Amino acid sequence: YILRHRNPGRTEEKAHPVLLSIMPETYGVMVYQEDVIKVAHHFADLDLGEADVLRRGMSGKFRSREEFQKVKDKFIDNCRRKGESDYVIFEIWEQIASFAGYAFAKGHSASYAVESYQTLFLRAYFPLEYMVAVLNNGGGFYRPEFYVHEVRMLGGTVHPPCVNRSHYANAIYGTDVFIGFGFLRELESRVVERILKERASNGSFLSLEDFLDRVLISVEQVDVLIRINAFRFTNINKHELLWKAYFFLSKGKKIDHPKLFAPKHQDFKIPELYTTHLEMAFTQLELLGFCLCSPFELLIxxxxxxxxxxxxxxxxxxxxxxxxxxxxxxxxxxxxxxxxxxxxxxxxxxxxxxxxxxxxxxxxxxxxxxxxxxxxxxxxxxxxxxxxxxxxxxxQDYVQDPRYADMKTSTKVFENKKAEAKANRIS
Missing domain, CATH: 2.40.50.140 (Nucleic acid-binding proteins)
Structure with a gap:
């Protein structure tokens, strides 16, 4: 079809006159499912009922049926009776056989064309909103990271989840797109529901401590939020926030009721900590499945x-x-x-x-x-x-994940600090 469309004269050279007369708008090439019926009826003189048996049989489900074989034999006999050569007969038969199994009905094709143009309009005039909608609809043929990449290419700024700006699905504010909590593989849906309900009822969270006072959450779940930098509005390094969270919540201990009054929080002296760009990228890879920076920045x-x-x-x-x-x-x-x-x-x-x-x-x-x-x-x-x-x-090789480059040392220091904090509380 493409070759005949692009090259004037090729249609008359390659197309069978009968097929061209049946399907002039597609240069004598079968494009729609109805074309199988047309060819069987006009070229092989099958009646419309027999032609439809042929169409249905080509789908694969009925290939072994006796009635289908009878129609195939009649197709060949009728064409021979009309004086067509076996070369032409079997060439057209092979075209039907190779085509009919995946062909769409013309009405089906037209409806997809309409939807395609509607989608193209949205993609052209509302590109960021369109890409966010595609992501929220579960993506498409490609992995979600490539729709996120397309958002950046279209001028959007992509942000990791935030406890004050994100929703379960991805959210868009102008050109700012916030990844939804639903993308965090390890975050429980019930925790997301509590966060959104509390935020809707009593406003944005002011600090990590304010969040922990208002939302029922385990230390493992708040760990996920801190590591993805969902509390970056506090302007406190995430490692420091992790220390605060572990001091605030005893590991494994859950409070099964909301607090009536915000308690006083003891202020602990925490060493100065920092987070590297590479560490953040590998954390995003772990929690989201992709990083928000260019993967080329991770090469050795x-x-x-x-x-x-x-x-x-x-x-x-x-x-x-x-x-x-x-x-x-x-x-x-x-x-x-x-x-x-x-x-x-x-x-x-x-x-x-x-x-x-x-x-x-x-x-x-x-x-x-x-x-x-x-x-x-x-x-x-x-x-x-x-x-x-x-x-x-x-x-090409990526750099080593910096989070685990000195795991033994960092773990030992962390355990020592936890023990020191516990001793301070007891005293």
Missing amino acids: EPPKNSRGSKDLEKYLGHHIDIYGYLVTVKNTSTHNGKRMYFATLVDQHGQVFDTVLFPPVAAKYNFRGKGIYRFYGKVVSEFGFLSIEVIKMQK
Whole structure:
């Protein structure tokens, strides 16, 4: 269909006259499910009932039915009687067989077209709101992090969850998008309900202590909120907040009723603490499943070049060395059963590009999960669409998670401080 649409004269050269007369608007190519019925009726002289048996049989459920075989035999006999060659008969039959199993009815296709244009309007004129709605609807074909990435590319600022601004779903305020509590894998839904109910009834939380006085929550759950930096409005380092929370709540101890009066809180002297950018990124990876910074910032060795999707046209017909963060991989097989890959990636500038690994290359290299890959390959074009035929590929290493670089030392210090705090309370 595309080739005939793009190349005047190809339709008359390739299309069977009968098929072209049946389907002139699609250049003699079957596009809609009804086209199967048209071809069977007008080309093979089957009646409409027999043509519909053919259409239903092509779906796969009825292939073994005797009635379907009878219709197939009649299709072939009628075409031979009309003087069509076996080459043409079986070529058209194969087109029907390969097409009918996944074809849509024209009305179904039209309704999807209408919905697509409506969606395109929202995407064009309300891009941030649209992307937040897609995320709140459970995402789509891609992982949620790529819709979050698209929000940033569209000019939005993405914030991690906040106890004063976030809801269960993602929330948008102008160009600010706050990740919803629902994205925190370890946060219980009942805790979210308590936070939202208390905030709606009595206003925003003023401090960590104010939050703990008003919301029934375990130390494990408040730990999740602090680690994701949901109390950043206090301007207190999250490590210091964790100390405060552990002093405030005895681990494992739960209060089964709200407090009538806010108690006095003992002020403990806590050493100066700080949080690194890398630590925050790895915490987000753990709790959200993705980080809110560029994954290229996590590489041990920075990329050796800055080439991206924008450079593909310049390298058309030539080889390119490029880095990309994996979006998705499609595994497929050639007609002789050999494995090959199609992969979509995001470059260092946030733009998308596509790669192809043909069987000889796919036999040497595998995609080993999420991460950044370096590619060397040839830039090619098909219908004006640029992609890279990969020759070599290598996955790049992330830096070590700084939170666990000195785990034994930090744990020992933390336990010592807890014991000291307990002694102070007893005294």
